[in-house]
Amino acid sequence: MRLMATVPSTIDYIAADGTVREDRLAGRKLLNSGQGGSRVERLYLLSGERVVWKATTDTSQAAREAGVYERVLPVLSAASGLLYPQLIAHGLADAGAEPSAETQRAWLVYEDVGELNHTVSEQALLELIGQMARWHALPTGDLALGPERGQLPDYVEQAADLLTELGWSWRGSAVPAERGKDAGASDEPLVFGVAESLVLRVVEAMKQEPPVIVYALCHGDLHAGNFGLVDGDANNSASTGRLRVVGWGHVHRNSPYWDLYHAIDMAHPLFPRYVGDAEQERLLTAYWEQAAEGLVPKKRESFLREYSLFSAVCSLWMLRQIEQELAAASGSWTKEQLLGQRDETRAAFRRCAGRV
Incomplete structure (x- = not known):
């Protein structure tokens, strides 16, 4: 696949060297x-x-x-x-x-498409969930998707990465751990800022009862910065308030849970938000009700548990990445942005680990 070698004459604001005139x-x-x-x-x-x-x-x-x-x-x-x-x-x-x-x-x-408001309502997320269920149901055999991976390691790679670091028989503080009280927990060692007992529960579950990965067409990078409501369209005011999904450059086949995790539970440094426990369950239930047959478990409770394990593993992996970025004290995000992302990711981990 190759881009056009010359600039179209109608795009007179782009020079031949690719700069803007x-x-x-x-x-x-x-x-x-x-x-x-x-x-x-x-x-x-x-x-x-x-x-x-x-x-x-x-x-x-x-x-x-x-x-x-x-x-x-x-x-x-x-x-x-x-x-x-x-x-x-x-x-x-x-x-x-x-x-x-x-x-x-x-x-x-x-x-x-206009300025996107990334602080969306539950109703907008439900609309996104409905669209997501439909694009997950599309047959992919005739679509030229290119490389079969996104920007981040997938669930299997993240789980293997964590098990390598934590160890198959891990107990105690094999990784940098904080000491103190986790929110809502009694005194116990903290790993990446979350209770050790929850981490152990997730580690055991990902070794013994991994989710069944069924591959579907995924957006691949559906974090909070890549969808939102249009506050005002530059060329069509009638589209104000409409949900838009952008950033499709990493489309690939992956588990439907990958898009769900990015849209519901994955925190982004630039777009803080809070999804409550009840709201998360309603969103997941809405997806389960609309999902194509065979993509997710038939029983709702089995689906919620599988998704929760998937999300908990991805959140734990993200917590490790955030700690590494904080320690490096350099990168694309400020310390305050990373700390906000860490708090949201810890909350998502606790919520999902509690269902495992």
């Missing part, structure tokens, strides 16, 4: 910056329209993303009613252009 803009706003110098910006065109421009040095991932938006998402939209930003154009910088801090090797231009 300032003389074609009324303004620009940085939305996100990531690894490898990638940038996502909102461009305010002189015509009055707005678009979202993404630039990256990862040309293979950019090519995969373009292919997903051109060939996979139309199928998902037709099947699930999914609303997503349209890919307008994409390309490569000229081979002779020298990249600089702002000149990346590949670029993509998307429809601007």
